[in-house]
Amino acid sequence: MSEEQLVRANELISSFKSRMGEPLKTWQGRLRVGVDLGTANVVVAVVDETGRPVAGAMKPAQVVRDGLVVDYVGAVDIVRRLVNNLRAVLGAELTIASTAVPPGTGNRDSRATRHVVESAELQVLSVVDEPTAASAVLGVRDGAVVDVGGGTTGISILNEGKVVYTADEPTGGTHFTLVISGHYGLSFNEAEAMKLDPGRQPDLLPLVRPVMEKVAAIVRRHLRGWDVSNVYLVGGAFSFHGFVDVMRRQLDVPVLCPPEPLLVTPLGIALYCPAG
Ligand SMILES: Nc1ncnc2c1ncn2[C@@H]1O[C@H](COP(=O)(O)OP(=O)(O)OP(=O)(O)O)[C@@H](O)[C@H]1O
Ligand SMILES: [Mg+2]
Structure with a gap:
């Protein structure tokens, strides 16, 4: 990946971050929606026909586990609310969408995800796998994309x-929280709040380092035998200060992590939606 591509990817992600707070008032062509039903968060991204981020919304939710919709009613409720709210804010019709599932998800489970999105009166034009969606934002044609979200570590290797x-694999940021919760005798939510506090992260790093090393070992195992020149890290778990360095030390391949790693996959899902 060239320096220029990296700069462009970083700009795109930063612009999406800004649009989540302040949506665009004008755009080009038909709006496309991306819905990421994650283990930890539901994120909706809106891009215009040219791929410019227009708006976005996010809600922490436990409606999906390892790519499976475990709370269908809850998932429908959240997606409808987020999408309808964006319709109101933009004063625009949102009609077409794309969604994503972890790599290797079976047809039945992909269908459940699709139905959740359709319940928000969106026509689902594509269902992509999550790390592949991220590669669209990063402009990656060669290398590995590793998406560590709440519940899972997804790996995609791309060639040309x-x-x-x-x-x-079922390891992610949730496991950091579980370790913190066990150590301090806190509830999951209390431990999650402690983890998200940047001031606490240096103290927590030694505690969660073994989980980070486990993620690195998983990635190393899957990369074995492949000629991978770069590893791109995305997913909210990499917002934990120090995690990228652990990966850097444990992998023999150069690693890159964009700003706002949590937003990369949702934005990529929207970009994967055909313009219609
Ligand atoms: N600033 C932060 N510091 C540390 N961890 C963070 C931060 N922000 C988010 N996370 C963690 O990132 C995870 C959520 O990331 P993400 O939204 O990418 O996951 P997801 O897509 O919902 O899950 P999955 O892809 O596994 O289904 C959670 O475990 C959350 O605690
Ligand atoms: Mg995810």
Whole structure:
């Protein structure tokens, strides 16, 4: 990936972050929606026909586990609310969407995800796998994209723009929280709040480092035998200060992590929606 591409990707992600607080008032062509039903967060991204981020919304939610919709009613409720709110804020019709599932998700589970999105009166034009969606934002044609979200570590290896290998393992940021909760005798929510406090992260790093090293070991195992020149890290778990360095030390391949890693996959999902 060239320096220029990296700068462009970082600008795109930062612009999406700004649009989440302040949506655009004008855009070009038909709006496209991306819905990321994650283990930890539901994120909705809106881009215009040219791929410019227009708006976004997010809600922490426990409606999905390891790519499976475990609370269908809850998921429908959140997606409808977020999408309807964006319709109201933008004063625009939102009609077409794309969504995503972890690599290797079966047809039945993909269908459940699709139905949740359709319940918000969106026509689902594509269902992509999560790390592949992220690669669209990063402009990656060669290398590995590793998405560590709340519940899962997804890995996609790309060669000349094609996905040649995908894997998904059930370890993610939720496991950091569980370790903190066990250590301090806190509830999950209390431990999560402690983890998200940047001031606490240096103290918590030694505690969660073994989980980070486990993620690195998982990634190393899946990369074995592939000629990978770079590893791109996305997903909210990389917002934990120090995690990227642990990965850097444990992998033999250069690693890159954009600002706002949590927003990359949702934005990529929207970009994957055909213009219609
Ligand atoms: N600033 C932060 N510091 C540390 N961890 C963070 C921060 N922001 C988010 N996280 C963690 O990132 C995880 C959520 O990331 P993300 O939204 O990418 O996951 P998801 O897409 O919901 O889950 P998955 O992809 O596994 O289904 C949570 O575990 C959350 O605690
Ligand atoms: Mg995710």
